Amino acid sequence: MSAPKTMFEKVWAAHEVTPQTADTPAVIFIDLHLTHEVTSPQAFTLLRERGLKVRRPDLTLATMDHSTPTRTEQVFGGAPISIESAAKQIRQLEKNCAEFGVELLGLQDSRRGIVHIIGPELGITQPGKTIVCGDSHTSTHGAFGALAFGIGTTEVGHVLATQCLLQKKPKTCAIEVRGKLPRGVMPKDLILAIIGKVGVSGGTGYVFEYRGEAIRAMSMDERMTICNMSIEAGARAGMIAPDETTFAYLEHTPRAPKGKAWDTAVAYWKTLSTDDGARFDKVVEIDASTLEPMVTYGTNPGMVVPVSGRIPDRPGDAVFDAALKYMGLQSGQSIADAPVNVVFVGSCTNGRLIDLRAAANILRGRKVAKGVHMLVVPGSQEVKRLAEAEGLAEIFKEAGAEWRESGCSMCLGMNGDTVGKGEYSVSTSNRNFEGRQGVGARTLLASPETAAASAVLGRVADPRQFLNA
Amino acid sequence: MNPITRIRSRTVVMPSSNIDTDQIVPARFLTTTSKDGLGKALFADWRYDANGAPRADFILNKPEASGCRILVAGRNIGCGSSREHAPWALVDFGFQAVISTEIADIFKNNSLKNGLLPIVVDESTHSWLIEHPGAEIEIDLASSTLNVPARPAVSFSIEPFARFCLMNGVDELGFLLSKNSEIEAYESRRRA
Numbered sequence: 001m002s003a004p005k006t007m008f009e010k011v012w013a014a015h016e017v018t019p020q021t022a023d024t025p026a027v028i029f030i031d032l033h034l035t036h037e038v039t040s041p042q043a044f045t046l047l048r049e050r051g052l053k054v055r056r057p058d059l060t061l062a063t064m065d066h067s068t069p070t071r072t073e074q075v076f077g078g079a080p081i082s083i084e085s086a087a088k089q090i091r092q093l094e095k096n097c098a099e100f101g102v103e104l105l106g107l108q109d110s111r112r113g114i115v116h117i118i119g120p121e122l123g124i125t126q127p128g129k130t131i132v133c134g135d136s137h138t139s140t141h142g143a144f145g146a147l148a149f150g151i152g153t154t155e156v157g158h159v160l161a162t163q164c165l166l167q168k169k170p171k172t173c174a175i176e177v178r179g180k181l182p183r184g185v186m187p188k189d190l191i192l193a194i195i196g197k198v199g200v201s202g203g204t205g206y207v208f209e210y211r212g213e214a215i216r217a218m219s220m221d222e223r224m225t226i227c228n229m230s231i232e233a234g235a236r237a238g239m240i241a242p243d244e245t246t247f248a249y250l251e252h253t254p255r256a257p258k259g260k261a262w263d264t265a266v267a268y269w270k271t272l273s274t275d276d277g278a279r280f281d282k283v284v285e286i287d288a289s290t291l292e293p294m295v296t297y298g299t300n301p302g303m304v305v306p307v308s309g310r311i312p313d314r315p316g317d318a319v320f321d322a323a324l325k326y327m328g329l330q331s332g333q334s335i336a337d338a339p340v341n342v343v344f345v346g347s348c349t350n351g352r353l354i355d356l357r358a359a360a361n362i363l364r365g366r367k368v369a370k371g372v373h374m375l376v377v378p379g380s381q382e383v384k385r386l387a388e389a390e391g392l393a394e395i396f397k398e399a400g401a402e403w404r405e406s407g408c409s410m411c412l413g414m415n416g417d418t419v420g421k422g423e424y425s426v427s428t429s430n431r432n433f434e435g436r437q438g439v440g441a442r443t444l445l446a447s448p449e450t451a452a453a454s455a456v457l458g459r460v461a462d463p464r465q466f467l468n469a
Numbered sequence: 470m471n472p473i474t475r476i477r478s479r480t481v482v483m484p485s486s487n488i489d490t491d492q493i494v495p496a497r498f499l500t501t502t503s504k505d506g507l508g509k510a511l512f513a514d515w516r517y518d519a520n521g522a523p524r525a526d527f528i529l530n531k532p533e534a535s536g537c538r539i540l541v542a543g544r545n546i547g548c549g550s551s552r553e554h555a556p557w558a559l560v561d562f563g564f565q566a567v568i569s570t571e572i573a574d575i576f577k578n579n580s581l582k583n584g585l586l587p588i589v590v591d592e593s594t595h596s597w598l599i600e601h602p603g604a605e606i607e608i609d610l611a612s613s614t615l616n617v618p619a620r621p622a623v624s625f626s627i628e629p630f631a632r633f634c635l636m637n638g639v640d641e642l643g644f645l646l647s648k649n650s651e652i653e654a655y656e657s658r659r660r661a
């Protein structure tokens with residue numbers, strides 16, 4: 001019998017075109033290459049300069065999400081896109097895809113959305129695949145038991161030209177999550193707690209595998225929130241073993257295998273889980289049952305406290321002090337006192353249907369506090385349609401929130417959806433870096449429930465007070 | 470890409486830890502469709518005031534930073550977004566090496582592909598470098614050593630293949646393209 005293997009090792013081994021040697025990295029075959037308008041133009045230029053073609057257009061899919069407008073009139077109404085350079089980038093992607101024969105889900109396509117949301121929706125994100133995209137949150141797709149990671153633009157060019165990447169084999173880290181998440185504590189809170197524990201560089205060089213009771217109990221939407229933020233702990237990829245939940249999700253997606261091919265695929269997918277006795281290079285344990293809703297107070301996702309907690313003090317740490325100064329917050333202050341000007345629900349972290357339901361559940365019959373601007377941006381046009389069909393959009397609008405077309409939007413503020421200088425934003429996105437949501441913007445990362453509760457109270461709020469009624 | 474064998478330069482020190490790629494190039498500069506001219510956007514939110522004027526107190530605006538090709542950063546540089554615009558901007562500005570105690574994976578990969586050397590050093594070397602901004606140091610790629618004044622030479626690790634590419638000014642795409650028959654064999658194996 002061969003030695004027990006981790007899921008990562010199985011997927012890696014199945015994709016080695018040539019193995020790693022003392023002098024060269026492994027050549028790894030890529031099963032799915034997702035691409036978007038921001039990190040691809042220079043890669044297509046490289047192909048042109050070298051006279052190369054896209055090797056496997058059948059394994060390549062493009063969409064637009066990062067710099068695309070979310071205002072209906074700009075998406076469907078023919079109104080000019082407000083940022084000229086963004087409009088140019090969108091036109092460039094259309095041109096590149098047409099020239100190189102790559103399928104594009106363009107601006108008005110009903111299947112368009114954030115690249116990490118549409119892969120799973122279409123059913124092209126599948127267990128055992130290697131998936132890359134010129135975007136660090138490609139780790140999201142690992143929720144299906146795929147090995148999925150972000151790459152730079154030069155590597156986008158490599159994959160376009162050869163369908164392969166040169167890779168050094170990473171190490172493995174098991175994140176063992178014991179217990180169940182309490183009511184009002186969402187997967188977002190769990191992953192923030194994990195990042196707080198591991199640190200923002202603790203995962204550098206590792207692939208995470210999330211395991212344990214709390215993970216197994218999660219839906220696919222929830223598992224994606226967890227894997228999505230692996231990169232915020234420095235890990236390029238995060239994986240979750242495929243199981244019945246995974247298969248049930250994929251079965252009804254348009255591009256999953258059908259008929260006999262489906263049965264063959266499921267039989268293979270069932271072999272992917274980590275074998276008993278397989279060794280990880282590192283193990284981190286966390287107890288889900290003791291967690292509370294979490295909120296960040298600083299300028300990286302590791303600076304996080306429970307919603308009932310206070311901002312810590314780190315005497316003599318100038319970097320920590322600078323982060324608090326940027327945030328306009330003080331050590332010892334309770335995070336629940338932090339003011340709120342903007343609330344953003346959306347992004348590839350928390351822009352799926354289940355996230356919108358959670359936020360709507362709190363907003364139902366309530367109003368967004370006076371002076372707070374709340375923006376709800378579905379992660380894809382499909383999420384938008386489903387949310388409208390369920391009446392969620394109405395709940396948001398009645399509460400006084402804005403409801404938009406899908407895209408990255410205020411997660412990185414490239415399309416003009418930004419938070420003003422010095423304003424506080426409670427955001428369901430994944431990065432609270434300085435200026436991430438706009439120049440001088442102050443971001444507090446939280447779950448969709450915490451974001452909605454904070455919108456209602458106009459300050460950082462514990463969502464559990466709205467759930468027990 | 471020009472071959473790199475040795476870099477000798479004074480250092481610029483930015484002691485902040487966890488400098489993420491959103492700081493290196495803010496998102497609003499990513500609507501470009503080329504690599505050129507990104508040096509202007511480098512650290513834009515720290516470098517310029519609200520009116521776009523250079524802030525005199527920011528290190529890259531000081532006269533002593535001019536001509537420096539080595540950036541010494543606080544613990545863990547390059548985390549966050551995979552944007553290759555970050556190394557493009559650093560290179561366009563004139564940097565050839567970045568030194569820290571930890572360097573995030575994607576940023577490190579992206580840097581190596583653009584002739585920007587990511588060098589991880591131990592805590593003690595790092596503290597010395599942080600405390601001696603403007604020190605004249607030398608990076609010797611052939612021997613993978615860092616020479617710092619009045620201290621023993623420090624060796625750093627770098628993937629042999631990346632070093633080969635950097636020292637010969639070749640890029641990895643050529644190597645991948647040379648594997649065409651292996652890739653074809655893999656594809657037909659998978660189809661079977």
Ligand code: SF4
Pocket residue numbers: 065066114115116135137347348349407408411412429430
């Ligand atoms: S939603 Fe945010 S994190 Fe996700 S792909 Fe878009 S910009 Fe990146």
